[in-house]
Amino acid sequence: xxxxxxxxxxxxxxxxxxxxxxxxxxxxxxxxxxxxxxxxxxxxxxxxxxxxxxxxxxxxxxxxxxxxxxxxxxxxxxxxxxxxxxxxxxxxxxxxxxxxxxxxxxxxxxxxxxxxxxxxxxxxxxxxxxxxxxxxxxxxxxxxxxxxxxxxxxxxxxxxxxxxxxxxxxxxxxxxxxxxxxxxxxxxxxxxxxxxxxxxxxxxxxxxxxxxxxxxxxxxxxxxxxxxxxxxxxxxxxxxxxxxx
DNA sequence: CCATTAAATTCAA
DNA sequence: TTGAATTTAATGG
Numbered sequence: 001x002x003x004x005x006x007x008x009x010x011x012x013x014x015x016x017x018x019x020x021x022x023x024x025x026x027x028x029x030x031x032x033x034x035x036x037x038x039x040x041x042x043x044x045x046x047x048x049x050x051x052x053x054x055x056x057x058x059x060x061x062x063x064x065x066x067x068x069x070x071x072x073x074x075x076x077x078x079x080x081x082x083x084x085x086x087x088x089x090x091x092x093x094x095x096x097x098x099x100x101x102x103x104x105x106x107x108x109x110x111x112x113x114x115x116x117x118x119x120x121x122x123x124x125x126x127x128x129x130x131x132x133x134x135x136x137x138x139x140x141x142x143x144x145x146x147x148x149x150x151x152x153x154x155x156x157x158x159x160x161x162x163x164x165x166x167x168x169x170x171x172x173x174x175x176x177x178x179x180x181x182x183x184x185x186x187x188x189x190x191x192x193x194x195x196x197x198x199x200x201x202x203x204x205x206x207x208x209x210x211x212x213x214x215x216x217x218x219x220x221x222x223x224x225x226x227x228x229x230x231x232x233x234x235x236x237x238x239x240x241x242x243x244x245x
Numbered sequence: 246c247c248a249t250t251a252a253a254t255t256c257a258a
Numbered sequence: 259t260t261g262a263a264t265t266t267a268a269t270g271g
Contacts, residue, residue, distance in 0.1 A: 189266070189267085190266080190267065190268090191266090200246090201267090202246085202268090202269090205267065205268055205269085206268090206269095208267095208268095209268075209269095219267095220252095220253090221252075221253055221254085221266080221267075222253085222254095222266085222267090
């Protein structure tokens with residue numbers, strides 16, 4: 001049973017080969033980003049599963065870009081409750097919120113799997129942003145998307161029922177990470193679903209059980225399968241509409 | 246929310 | 259590969 005592609009870790013190269021996405025911000029602009037004439041324009045780091053690479057309150061020195069693996073971005077509330085802001089996959093940027101004016105991160109980030117990250121210093125990026133409209137435009141699109149999603153999330157948390165928020169979370173994971181052999185391609189604990197949906201673990205379990213009984217999803221352990229995407233979508237769209245990414 | 250049990254994962258031999 | 263140890267899910271108070 002050791003046939004899974006767990007990780008091809010060894011192949012390190014600065015050109016981002018693993019990523020073929022034409023939409024990838026870094027890929028599209030790799031020639032400037034990895035400018036070899038600028039010393040230490042980027043550094044690569046590996047991050048083990050469960051390792052936190054952004055601490056809340058730490059000073060912002062640059063941006064992270066995910067090369068491989070997945071990451072959760074969260075904010076800690078007053079009573080220690082964790083609010084997961086988003087899940088990020090390869091080609092995405094982490095830590096951009098504090099980029100411009102803010103001095104300290106208001107979020108933390110933890111690798112959900114062993115991950116490889118690129119780190120770009122603030123200075124290097126600022127230079128590029130000033131001189132390269134194409135890159136700046138791509139960044140702006142990224143920010144716009146993030147803002148859109150973030151506004152949407154506020155709405156969903158304030159207006160939707162627990163059940164709807166859990167379904168919304170499932171759909172979000174499904175859209176973003178897809179499924180593999182019928183299961184969502186991202187193993188998350190119930191707690192993590194809860195932290196994203198803004199509920200408790202128990203509530204998530206309850207909703208999952210109900211959905212299982214209604215044959216809308218299947219679940220064994222952390223493997224969640226979407227059985228009836230259309231019905232789930234329908235249930236959400238009654239109250240709300242949702243958007244991508 | 247907490248305690249209990251069932252189930253699943255990890256780890257080491 | 260197996261099963262003991264640890265972690266995680268599920269249920270009921």
